[in-house]
Amino acid sequence: MKRILIIDCGSNKVPQLEEIIFEFADYETHSFFDVTEDTIDLFAGVIISGAPILITEEDMVPYITHISWIKTTDKPVLGICFGHQLIGLSYKAFGSRMRDCRSMNEIEQFVDCPILYRLPEVFEMQEDHCESISIPQEFELVANSDECINEVMQHVTRMVFGVQFHPESSGNYGHIILENFVELC
Numbered sequence: 146m147k148r149i150l151i152i153d154c155g156s157n158k159v160p161q162l163e164e165i166i167f168e169f170a171d172y173e174t175h176s177f178f179d180v181t182e183d184t185i186d187l188f189a190g191v192i193i194s195g196a197p198i199l200i201t202e203e204d205m206v207p208y209i210t211h212i213s214w215i216k217t218t219d220k221p222v223l224g225i226c227f228g229h230q231l232i233g234l235s236y237k238a239f240g241s242r243m244r245d246c247r248s249m250n251e252i253e254q255f256v257d258c259p260i261l262y263r264l265p266e267v268f269e270m271q272e273d274h275c276e277s278i279s280i281p282q283e284f285e286l287v288a289n290s291d292e293c294i295n296e297v298m299q300h301v302t303r304m305v306f307g308v309q310f311h312p313e314s315s316g317n318y319g320h321i322i323l324e325n326f327v328e329l330c
Contacts, residue, residue: 193228
């Protein structure tokens with residue numbers, strides 16, 4: 146059975162994420178700064194969780210330095226909320242403050258993306274953030290919303306994805322995204 150690494154960045158939604166991933170794969174959860182490049186090699190794929198950290202107020206250099214493996218790994222990676230932002234910052238995206246968005250939000254997909262397979266063109270997801278990122282180098286924008294430009298992004302040549310919303314607390318469509326990601330691993 147596939148083994149997925151969940152990198153816990155401090156989100157209170159990690160137990161929900163673990164519960165869903167358990168339906169599709171074995172998993173282990175490790176704290177962010179405990180993960181090394183050698184750890185990554187032991188798993189079929191990696192999910193980076195959200196966090197109670199504001200990228201516009203925190204020194205992000207230690208975080209970006211710690212996930213330098215993101216640019217070389219051949220494992221599929223999915224960043225959720227803070228994980229999405231951290232991936233973007235690693236590829237030279239810019240972070241910015243925005244209005245708080247903490248409810249279900251309508252997302253519109255306009256580029257095919259394997260993690261959104263079986264979802265309609267417009268779908269709702271649970272948001273829980275007050276920051277967003279620009280489109281990073283080497284990524285394409287997949288979906289946006291009225292609240293946030295970069296809701297979903299994918300690397301142009303590798304299986305690295307980011308979602309600004311929280312699929313783990315978004316019901317059936319969120320489950321589908323996580324199942325699609327596990328299938329890619």
